[in-house]
Amino acid sequence: AYDAGALAMNPAQLHCIEGLHEPGARNFAEVLEVVTDPRIARLDNDAVDWVLLGLRGQGRDLDGALALAGAGDSMAIDLGQMTLSVRGLTVAMGGTPLFYLAWYANSRKEGDGWITNPASNRPDVEAAAELADLMSRHDGHARAINDLQQAGLKARTLDQNRSKIKEELVATLGESLAAGYLFETSKHPDGVRMRYRLALPGDRIRLVT
Secondary structure (H helix, E strand, O other), rough: OOOHHHHOOOOOHHHHHHOOOHHOOOHHHHHHHOOOOOHHHHHHHHHHHHHHHHOHHHOOHHHHHHHHHOOOEEEEEOOOEEEEEOOEEEEOOOOHHHHHHHHHHHHHOOOOOEEEEEEEOOOHHHHHHHHHHHHHOOOOOOHHHHHHHHHHEEHHHHHHHHHHHHHHHHHHOHHHHHHOEEEEEEEEEOOOOOEEEEEHHHHHHHEEE
């Protein structure tokens, strides 16, 4: 039997139960122990989502999951190690998309972060040289570097890499938690082309190149 007081829960605790309870696994007693922790009761739903993510991770206990929830938004990209982490949590990301993410991150750290897609019939040669140099310094994929040097940076290439970045972040964080680490979109002042930047402010990004 469960104490009736323990079952009088606030929305954050109920949200946590929904995320953790698996009837087939008969884990209700274990879940109840987690959700009745007073630290869970003090969280909002967004923070609970981070706790749930932390509890699903390998070997993470409640203390570790609560630390993830309280960590605050941050992203770290290390091109020396070819690693990406969000709030200290490792996100698997393949080589070429990680270079593009680092390029967008650098733009966000150095200014307003907006990068405009090139016109479909006019690849951006200057941006291509920047990216090719970044990749060359960190043993990037030879074909990706060669394509940039030969053909310039195309809108399609940017679109594909942003999609891949989104795919990898969503695979680790889930749709709602990934949103704050993805891209904002707006129309370029020319009214035709689209421009993109990371939603995360530059001071929340650590970039090692």
